[in-house]
Amino acid sequence: MSDASLRAVSQRVYMQPSAHPVEDIQKNWLRNQIETEHYALGRMYGKHLPMQIRMEVDILSQVQRLPGLPNSNLGIETILGRDDKIDFEDYLGDPRMSEYSVDMRAVMEKRLGLEVRSPIFAGEGVQQRRDGQLPRAGVAQCKQVALL
Numbered sequence: 001m002s003d004a005s006l007r008a009v010s011q012r013v014y015m016q017p018s019a020h021p022v023e024d025i026q027k028n029w030l031r032n033q034i035e036t037e038h039y040a041l042g043r044m045y046g047k048h049l050p051m052q053i054r055m056e057v058d059i060l061s062q063v064q065r066l067p068g069l070p071n072s073n074l075g076i077e078t079i080l081g082r083d084d085k086i087d088f089e090d091y092l093g094d095p096r097m098s099e100y101s102v103d104m105r106a107v108m109e110k111r112l113g114l115e116v117r118s119p120i121f122a123g124e125g126v127q128q129r130r131d132g133q134l135p136r137a138g139v140a141q142c143k144q145v146a147l148l
Contacts, residue, residue, distance in 0.1 A: 034080065053079060067107035 013019060025032075038050035060075040077083040108114075 037081075067102050067104050067111075069104075 017024070038053065041053075042050045056079050057076055060073075060079065063075070065071050074083065
């Protein structure tokens, strides 16, 4: 094989969403398990049960805590029947053991749209920050000292 054909084959392989079929199976394992379970429940009890479970999961997935607080998704795990199983995800990669902290105030200000977008909203006489943005009104500012 020539170098050009090997390059073409490698580009085709690596441009796919997953490089290997086993990787695809590992990424979609939980989704496939839930779909298989819903299919079995639909065959046994009717199509309304999987639909009801999906609606309840959609409702419970909208519940969120403040940023920086751990979100356990206990309701979703209970509905899916995963609350009595302990997997490696339960003790590995725990966000409470992270070495990085989250600035909850900044994240909530961004989420709620409280960031100042224009000098019109900030008021007069407000000093600009180094990055060019203006702080919100009511935030303590350093005094500018005039040099003589």
